[in-house]
Amino acid sequence: MGYLIAVTALWAFSFSLIGVYLAGQVDSYFAVLVRIGLASLLFLPFLRPAALPSRLKLALMAVGAIQLGLMYIFFYQSFLLLTVPEVLLFTILTPVYVTLLDDLLSGRFTPFYLLTAAFAVLGAAVIRYQGVNSEFWLGFVVVQGANLCFAIGQVGYRHLAKRLPTELPQRSVFGWFYLGALALVIIAFVLFGSSEKLPTSGVQWGVLGWLGLAASGLGYFLWNKGATRVDAGALAIMNNALIPAGLLVNLLIWNRDADVSRLALGGAIIVASLLVNEWWARRRPRVAVAGFSDKP
Secondary structure (H helix, E strand, O other), X not given: OHHHHHHHHHHOOHHHHXXXXXXXXXXXXXXXXXXXXXXXXXXXXXXXXXXOOHHHHHHHHHHHHHHHHHHHHHHHHHOOOOOHHHHHHHHHHHHHHXXXXXXXXXXXXXXXXXXXXXXXXXXXXXXXXXXXXXXXXHHHHHHHHHHHHHHHHHHHHHHHHHHOOOOOOHHHOOHHHHHHXXXXXXXXXXXXXXXXXXXXXXXXXXXXXXXXXXXXXXXXXXXXXHHOOOOHHHHHHHHHHXXXXXXXXXXXXXXXXXXXXXXXXXXXXXXXXXXXXHHHHHHOOOOOOOOOOOOO
């Protein structure tokens, strides 16, 4: 759980950085390309090509292409249609996708996970942002595309982890995740990108560098590692913890309008749902969580 909490704090800044410094100013496909390219470079030195069979390499690349590549394409487009608080609000359905996909892949149905995720959705819905613009529905659909890709990637990675060699450190195979995403966004930039809207200031390049190395590079590595060590209910709820965290950063640093009382109440509901889920998970018979051994 510690990994998920740390990454939530890290990602809380990403929404505002994209909305304030990049959206509408830098070509979204180029921004995604730079971000994933830097994340790939961060993990290439640790990659061990001979350590995995081709089918597992391709599986990791497919997960990365969906969770990171395709998700970012949807995500960056949403900032052209919506404000930062609107994008944050419309991510509330991610936990539902996570729990349903996890049950589908496991061949089971766990109502309690949906219950705890529903409370998390309720907490996020409490944090309402008024005054959505005329592109509300299109923006909502685009954000849901990003949410679904993020959920598919998280659940897919948790299940794929069961098939990976436990003797390998996770950092030695995670480069395939980024390379899959990179392959997809290169194609997307060639087809749809514009070289006329490249970064024009040091601040924009600095934001891209931070998002690529810290938010994407370290962030997705630690998030997916954390996802293999918690149950689906906790993973679903931590997805929604990003909403109050992102809104809080947006309010305190960039002075965006937000209802502080609603933010506090919604955040409290999300925390409560997480605590209830943790309590229930401890009462169940312990089941080993498949994952990696991360040797120094």
